[in-house]
Amino acid sequence: MHIHKLEKIWLVFGIGMLGVFLLILGISTFSYGLEPPSAHQAVNMENLYDTPPFDELGLNKLNDKEYEAILTAYVFGFNTGDEEFTVPVGSTVHFKATSPDVVHGFEIPGTNANMMVVPGIINHVTYTFDEPGEYLILCNEYCGVGHEIMQTTITVK
Amino acid sequence: MNTVQQSEQAFDKKDSKLVISHIIFAFVALLIGGIAGLLQGLVRSDMIQLPAGIGYYQLLTAHGVLMALIFTTFFIIGFLFSGMSKTLGGKLLPRARTLGWLGFIHMGFGTLVATVMILLNKATVLYTFYAPMQASPFFYFALVFVVVGTWMSAAGMIYQYRYWKKEHKGETTPLTAYMSIITMSLWVIATLGVAVEVIFQLIPWSLGWVEGINIMLSRTLFWYFGHPLVYFWLLPAYICWYVMIPKIIGGKIFSDALARLSFILFLLFSIPVGFHHQLMEPGISPFWKFLQVVLTFLVVIPSLMTAFSLFASFEIYGRSKGAKGLFGWFKYLPWKDIRFFAPFMGMLIFIPAGAGGLINASNQMNAVVHNTLFVTGHFHLTVATSVTLTFFGITYWLIPAMTGRKLTPKMHKLGRMQTWVWVAGMAMMSGAMHIVGLFGSPRRTAYSDYNGHPDAAAWEPYYIIMAVGGTVLFIAVLMMIYNLYKLFTLPKGYEEYPIGEVSDLAEKPPKLFERWGFWVSIVVILILMAYTIPVIDILNNPSGGSKGFVTW
Numbered sequence: 001m002h003i004h005k006l007e008k009i010w011l012v013f014g015i016g017m018l019g020v021f022l023l024i025l026g027i028s029t030f031s032y033g034l035e036p037p038s039a040h041q042a043v044n045m046e047n048l049y050d051t052p053p054f055d056e057l058g059l060n061k062l063n064d065k066e067y068e069a070i071l072t073a074y075v076f077g078f079n080t081g082d083e084e085f086t087v088p089v090g091s092t093v094h095f096k097a098t099s100p101d102v103v104h105g106f107e108i109p110g111t112n113a114n115m116m117v118v119p120g121i122i123n124h125v126t127y128t129f130d131e132p133g134e135y136l137i138l139c140n141e142y143c144g145v146g147h148e149i150m151q152t153t154i155t156v157k
Numbered sequence: 158m159n160t161v162q163q164s165e166q167a168f169d170k171k172d173s174k175l176v177i178s179h180i181i182f183a184f185v186a187l188l189i190g191g192i193a194g195l196l197q198g199l200v201r202s203d204m205i206q207l208p209a210g211i212g213y214y215q216l217l218t219a220h221g222v223l224m225a226l227i228f229t230t231f232f233i234i235g236f237l238f239s240g241m242s243k244t245l246g247g248k249l250l251p252r253a254r255t256l257g258w259l260g261f262i263h264m265g266f267g268t269l270v271a272t273v274m275i276l277l278n279k280a281t282v283l284y285t286f287y288a289p290m291q292a293s294p295f296f297y298f299a300l301v302f303v304v305v306g307t308w309m310s311a312a313g314m315i316y317q318y319r320y321w322k323k324e325h326k327g328e329t330t331p332l333t334a335y336m337s338i339i340t341m342s343l344w345v346i347a348t349l350g351v352a353v354e355v356i357f358q359l360i361p362w363s364l365g366w367v368e369g370i371n372i373m374l375s376r377t378l379f380w381y382f383g384h385p386l387v388y389f390w391l392l393p394a395y396i397c398w399y400v401m402i403p404k405i406i407g408g409k410i411f412s413d414a415l416a417r418l419s420f421i422l423f424l425l426f427s428i429p430v431g432f433h434h435q436l437m438e439p440g441i442s443p444f445w446k447f448l449q450v451v452l453t454f455l456v457v458i459p460s461l462m463t464a465f466s467l468f469a470s471f472e473i474y475g476r477s478k479g480a481k482g483l484f485g486w487f488k489y490l491p492w493k494d495i496r497f498f499a500p501f502m503g504m505l506i507f508i509p510a511g512a513g514g515l516i517n518a519s520n521q522m523n524a525v526v527h528n529t530l531f532v533t534g535h536f537h538l539t540v541a542t543s544v545t546l547t548f549f550g551i552t553y554w555l556i557p558a559m560t561g562r563k564l565t566p567k568m569h570k571l572g573r574m575q576t577w578v579w580v581a582g583m584a585m586m587s588g589a590m591h592i593v594g595l596f597g598s599p600r601r602t603a604y605s606d607y608n609g610h611p612d613a614a615a616w617e618p619y620y621i622i623m624a625v626g627g628t629v630l631f632i633a634v635l636m637m638i639y640n641l642y643k644l645f646t647l648p649k650g651y652e653e654y655p656i657g658e659v660s661d662l663a664e665k666p667p668k669l670f671e672r673w674g675f676w677v678s679i680v681v682i683l684i685l686m687a688y689t690i691p692v693i694d695i696l697n698n699p700s701g702g703s704k705g706f707v708t709w
């Protein structure tokens with residue numbers, strides 16, 4: 001099959017760029033740990049609130065400035081335990097979430113924290129809060145008639 | 158001489174009836190979907206509240222189903238049947254036409270039932286119907302009717318093709334028919350996934366025959382279908398760009414063989430890639446996500462080929478008319494011809510649209526835009542502009558060609574105005590969606606000020622632009638419906654069904670391009686490679702199935 005000379009140049013250049021681009025994506029994914037949220041741990045939906053870690057919702061301090069935040073997304077809210085999250089500036093927070101009912105989303109606008117919250121599986125996302133403020137946490141997957149009111153906050157100070 | 162040639166080329170009456178029925182159905186869906194879209198824009202900006210207990214998500218379900226599934230599919234099947242009839246023997250075989258009508262009836266019935274269930278608020282699950290939200294079983298049965306109907310039409314087209322092949326041993330299939338067969342093969346292979354989801358998971362579960370549903374499996378089956386769906390919309394537009402546009406401008410097809418190769422590559426690389434819609438989900442390993450991301454990006458190759466060949470045929474034509482300089486050919490294009498102008502605007506908008514798609518699919522970068530209005534802005538450029546404007550452009554010659562009428566200068570003008578209004582409305586709406594999406598505003602969400610949170614307050618100006626753009630866009634929908642009506646009242650005459658000729662220098666495509674067994678096997682191998690291990694993983698999820706929820 002004959003390919004025009006200019007088209008050859010165009011394709012070689014294009015495919016070359018594509019190769020470089022995919023290489024960068026791959027390296028940053030696997031060598032720099034920038035994997036998309038892909039946790040694998042199953043959890044039983046039926047008695048979710050008796051099953052660790054969801055029997056104790058809320059923040060756990062792991063280290064200096066490192067926290068684990070256990071929460072559920074349900075119709076129509078986020079269950080963060082007794083109070084909304086508060087952490088000091090510079091904290092790294094590992095969010096662990098699941099759902100007792102339908103599929104939800106977990107998103108903190110203005111950050112890269114974004115994940116799907118699927119019943120029956122735990123998902124994780126980690127974010128380091130370098131700026132103080134009251135961050136909005138919202139549901140970004142349609143989950144029913146009250147979807148737009150699902151929200152909570154994490155305060156960084 | 159001229160009259161003989163014209164009557165020879167006039168379209169078979171029975172075939173045009175089949176084609177026109179599909180096109181009209183598609184435009185009715187566009188109108189109803191457009192009303193829903195208009196209201197969505199107004200609700201999201203808090204300009205109106207919906208009366209009479211209609212829910213925002215009910216509208217959104219109707220909009221998604223009628224636009225993404227019904228408008229597109231009906232238009233595509235009608236258009237492809239017309240091309241099969243035109244290029245494979247001048248008319249459809251009785252059996253092919255019967256299959257087409259059976260398909261039309263099944264799809265139409267399914268659409269009506271689904272719409273009624275949505276209006277009754279029994280299926281407010283959006284057009285992706287994610288489990289464990291559980292719609293009425295009637296909604297799922299309706300979807301089966303739509304899909305099975307498309308299979309009947311596909312069977313009709315394949316029947317016509319095989320008959321032609323038998324009668325024309327050793328000849329190369331006309332490009333239009335070849336591309337149509339690839340498009341329908343892609344569709345059939347893709348819909349197998351959603352058919353398995355609906356028939357073996359959703360229906361038994363919604364009828365109460367089984368208690369639990371494997372949520373991740375249902376999502377994976379859906380997206381196995383959901384990505385090739387977008388190529389099913391795009392490939393018919395590419396048929397217009399590759400085959401019809403060169404003829405309309407008076408030029409030649411740049412390379413027949415490369416056009417076929419690019420369609421084969423689309424077939425190969427548009428199916429084993431559904432995980433790029435599930436990048437933010439648990440239960441799928443980063444390795445398999447990344448593998449499918451790489452496969453996703455391989456469609457860049459046929460896209461580059463398409464872009465090259467389109468602009469090459471423009472340039473060759475312009476130069477043949479005496480164009481000078483690097484871009485001098487540009488002004489020789491027939492800008493006043495709506496058959497060219499509307500699809501050309503579609504092509505132009507495909508450049509930013511495609512760039513947005515690369516961002517969406519970029520593995521970790523997806524976290525910035527996933528489920529935000531950026532994505533909604535993106536596909537209003539791809540399907541709702543590039544594809545839709547191309548379909549409009551096709552309509553302007555297809556209806557006259559089917560009904561024995563002739564386009565008038567006034568009709569061209571109405572078409573150009575309609576196109577401009579669409580582009581202007583979309584630039585506003587989609588532009589605002591892209592920007593506010595980058596700020597984090599979620600898609601598929603009714604108006605909310607999030608308890609007065611300042612982030613949400615900053616989104617409001619963009620919502621206003623979205624609403625204004627949506628209103629302009631709705632006016633463009635009305636203009637198109639008016640134009641469609643006008644097309645049926647054009648003066649009697651003859652309008653060409655434009656089928657491009659291959660440039661003299663191009664050679665015959667290799668025989669291998671029509672060895673379907675070979676290509677389908679490669680598709681199957683790629684699918685098995687990309688999906689086997691992650692699906693086994695999903696099937697082994699020990700958490701058990703989920704019961705159904707009605708949360709609306």
Ligand code: HEM
Pocket residue numbers: 190191192194195197198201217218220221224225228229283284285533536537540541545599600601602603626627628630631634
């Ligand atoms: C009058 C023209 C249109 C207007 C005003 C409009 C408006 C909208 C709006 C505001 C949304 C998003 C709502 C949300 O996420 O909360 C939306 C979603 C959508 N639109 Fe359109 N649109 C129009 C035409 C089209 C066309 C022509 C198509 C496709 C051919 C289309 C396909 C879709 C799809 C697939 C969705 C996503 C539905 C979902 O998320 O479930 N739209 N539209």
Ligand SMILES: [Cu+2]
Pocket residue numbers: 104105139140141142143144147148150
């Ligand atoms: Cu939600």
Ligand SMILES: [Cu+2]
Pocket residue numbers: 383384387433434
């Ligand atoms: Cu996709």
